[in-house]
Amino acid sequence: MSAEAIEPNRRDFLYIATGMAGVVGAASVAWPFIDQMQPDASTLALASVDVDVSSVTPGMSLIVKWRGKPVVVRNRTPKEIKEAQDVKLSELKDPIARNANLPSDAPATDANRTVKGQEAWLVMIQVCTHLGCIPLGQQGEFGGWFCPCHGSQYDPAGRIRKGPAPENMAIPKYEFKSKTSVTIG
Amino acid sequence: MSGFQHSTYTPKSGIGRWFDQRMPLPRLVYDSFVAYPVPRNLNYAYTFGGILSMMLVVQILTGVVLAMHYAANSGLAFDSVEHIMRDVNFGWLLRYIHANGASFFFIAVYVHIFRGLYYGSYKAPRELLWILGCIIYLLMMATAFMGYVLPWGQMSFWGATVITGFFSAIPVVGDWIQQLLIGGFAVGDPTLNRFFSLHYLLPFMIAGVVVLHVWALHVAGQTNPTGVDVKTKGDTVPFSPHATMKDGFAMVVFLFFFAYVVFYIPDYLGHADNYVQANPLKTPSEIVPEWYFLPFYAMLRAITFNIGPINSKLGGVLVMFGSIVLLFLVPWLDTSKVRSAVYRPWYKLFFWLFLADVVMLGWLGSKPPEGVYPTLALIGAIFYYAFFLIIMPVLGLIETPRKLPNSITEAVLQKKAGGSLAPAGATAAPETRS
Numbered sequence: 373m374s375a376e377a378i379e380p381n382r383r384d385f386l387y388i389a390t391g392m393a394g395v396v397g398a399a400s401v402a403w404p405f406i407d408q409m410q411p412d413a414s415t416l417a418l419a420s421v422d423v424d425v426s427s428v429t430p431g432m433s434l435i436v437k438w439r440g441k442p443v444v445v446r447n448r449t450p451k452e453i454k455e456a457q458d459v460k461l462s463e464l465k466d467p468i469a470r471n472a473n474l475p476s477d478a479p480a481t482d483a484n485r486t487v488k489g490q491e492a493w494l495v496m497i498q499v500c501t502h503l504g505c506i507p508l509g510q511q512g513e514f515g516g517w518f519c520p521c522h523g524s525q526y527d528p529a530g531r532i533r534k535g536p537a538p539e540n541m542a543i544p545k546y547e548f549k550s551k552t553s554v555t556i557g
Numbered sequence: 558m559s560g561f562q563h564s565t566y567t568p569k570s571g572i573g574r575w576f577d578q579r580m581p582l583p584r585l586v587y588d589s590f591v592a593y594p595v596p597r598n599l600n601y602a603y604t605f606g607g608i609l610s611m612m613l614v615v616q617i618l619t620g621v622v623l624a625m626h627y628a629a630n631s632g633l634a635f636d637s638v639e640h641i642m643r644d645v646n647f648g649w650l651l652r653y654i655h656a657n658g659a660s661f662f663f664i665a666v667y668v669h670i671f672r673g674l675y676y677g678s679y680k681a682p683r684e685l686l687w688i689l690g691c692i693i694y695l696l697m698m699a700t701a702f703m704g705y706v707l708p709w710g711q712m713s714f715w716g717a718t719v720i721t722g723f724f725s726a727i728p729v730v731g732d733w734i735q736q737l738l739i740g741g742f743a744v745g746d747p748t749l750n751r752f753f754s755l756h757y758l759l760p761f762m763i764a765g766v767v768v769l770h771v772w773a774l775h776v777a778g779q780t781n782p783t784g785v786d787v788k789t790k791g792d793t794v795p796f797s798p799h800a801t802m803k804d805g806f807a808m809v810v811f812l813f814f815f816a817y818v819v820f821y822i823p824d825y826l827g828h829a830d831n832y833v834q835a836n837p838l839k840t841p842s843e844i845v846p847e848w849y850f851l852p853f854y855a856m857l858r859a860i861t862f863n864i865g866p867i868n869s870k871l872g873g874v875l876v877m878f879g880s881i882v883l884l885f886l887v888p889w890l891d892t893s894k895v896r897s898a899v900y901r902p903w904y905k906l907f908f909w910l911f912l913a914d915v916v917m918l919g920w921l922g923s924k925p926p927e928g929v930y931p932t933l934a935l936i937g938a939i940f941y942y943a944f945f946l947i948i949m950p951v952l953g954l955i956e957t958p959r960k961l962p963n964s965i966t967e968a969v970l971q972k973k974a975g976g977s978l979a980p981a982g983a984t985a986a987p988e989t990r991s
Contacts, residue, residue, distance in 0.1 A: 406737070409737045409738070409740055409751070410736065410737055410740065411736055411740060411741045411742065411747075412740065412747065415740070415741045415742070415745075415747070435838065437837070437838065439741070439742035439743065440741055440742050440743030440744070440745045440837060441742060441743045441837070442837070442838045499743075502722075502870060503718070503719040503722040503723070503870075504718040504719060504721075504722040504725075504743075505715065505718070505719070505840040505844065506838060506839060506840040519840075520840060520842050520843070521719070521840060521843070521844050522858065522926050523926060523927065536858075536861050536869050536870065536873075537870075538868045538869065538870050
């Protein structure tokens with residue numbers, strides 16, 4: 373083969389340029405078709421809800437729907453808080469707090485499952501981290517949550533203790549606007 | 558070889574000749590479904606391809622008319638299904654045909670797949686034929702899953718939640734993919750809408766792949782119970798009337814069972830919880846998929862422990878999807894030169910054990926994941942994998958097959974001779990066949 377044949381000519385350049393333009397064109401047309409599948413503006417607009425918790429006395433829970441998922445707002449009893457605080461980190465299956473209000477590597481202490489100043493309140497997305505079922509509250513071996521689907525057990529701080537679920541139940545971003553009102557999201 | 562048969566079609570009428578010169582569709586039909594040569598020894602296990610085509614038509618026809626009365630909106634869907642059941646003329650019948658039709662579609666496809674595994678229908682030169690079949694099976698599963706979501710009952714909703722939850726097991730991008738699939742942070746109205754759209758689309762994609770599947774079949778020709786290639790014209794019979802009559806008779810028998818379920822026990826294969834409207838805040842006490850997914854569901858739940866860096870959730874999902882990927886690889890996993898299990902004593906034994914294993918996994922999938930069940934499911938999953946990854950490749954190398962007949966005709970005549978020696982010959986028949 374002669375060196376001349378290997379030398380790219382204008383036609384080779386045109387082939388490559390046309391091909392690349394085609395790829396870029398196809399990708400830019402494909403993106404709207406993919407992007408339309410993502411959560412739309414009306415779904416994202418439901419990003420936060422305000423909850424009045426003035427009637428929730430210790431030992432009571434309130435469940436509100438946030439982003440299509442149930443969020444439990446629980447005013448925990450001193451006994452539950454004590455139990456949760458007494459658990460050593462080494463006993464936990466998932467040692468990370470999973471609290472959106474804290475850094476992503478915060479350890480899963482009981483205090484880190486709540487926000488500062490409102491440690492009695494547990495605000496948590498009540499969705500099992502296994503395959504998305506809704507666990508039942510104040511049941512199971514640890515007095516927290518029990519998932520009927522595949523048997524995961526959570527403690528009063530919503531931390532996974534036993535069963536197939538890999539993580540503690542998630543704490544959403546929330547803030548106590550006053551003593552009786554919490555904003556989720 | 559039979560795919561390139563010389564066309565024997567001769568149009569008899571003037572209109573026939575006119576068409577033949579412009580668009581020879583009648584010639585294609587004649588060559589494919591009238592004169593097409595099929596092996597003379599096909600048994601009833603080979604009629605399920607025809608039955609599957611029929612079920613696809615049944616599902617599309619009933620589906621198209623149900624869509625005329627259904628509302629794909631999370632606020633209306635459940636009531637619109639009840640509206641179909643109570644108000645629409647013959648709505649109950651059309652819906653029960655469609656819902657049970659899915660189950661019977663899967664019954665037929667499972668017989669079809671196991672027939673292929675038994676008679677080695679995936680071996681050269683039919684690898685593409687087999688893979689196209691696997692693609693159809695995957696499309697069927699996607700269609701059935703999305704169809705089950707549409708009535709918007711409790712099982713619909715929570716089945717969708719659990720199955721789309723599989724994707725959240727993927728590291729890093731899992732949550733993004735899950736949100737992309739369901740169009741929100743939880744299963745909801747956008748999910749229902751897109752599932753309806755895709756549930757309507759996929760059957761037509763199945764029909765397209767079926768055309769390729771039949772095309773590939775007609776190029777390679779059909780296998781037969783002996784696994785010996787067609788050698789002479791005498792080994793075959795014309796598709797019509799032989800195969801059309803046999804397929805037709807099998808369809809009638811199949812429809813008899815289908816009609817029994819539709820008219821007498823239409824909810825037998827369903828789940829009572831799906832007559833409760835979807836409630837995003839309450840999970841049913843036990844989530845069970847439709848029966849045709851149960852073996853895979855059992856394998857998903859069998860992994861309750863972490864495997865190195867893979868956590869139990871991702872492990873279960875990988876094992877479940879891997880069990881289907883294995884099907885695609887079967888043509889290369891089976892190393893035996895002999896096609897049919899009839900002449901492979903050891904493969905035959907393991908084939909039946911494999912079938913029993915899948916049935917056992919199905920039964921375990923319907924049981925709660927407690928006590929001894931997850932352990933049994935794990936054993937079942939290990940055997941499932943071992944069948945494909947160890948038994949299939951190794952047996953082909955070490956097994957001594959029985960003597961193959963020289964031709965299909967010889968096998969047929971031998972069998973006939975064995976049968977006519979009754980009654981004394983009846984016990985001798987197994988020997989004469991070998």
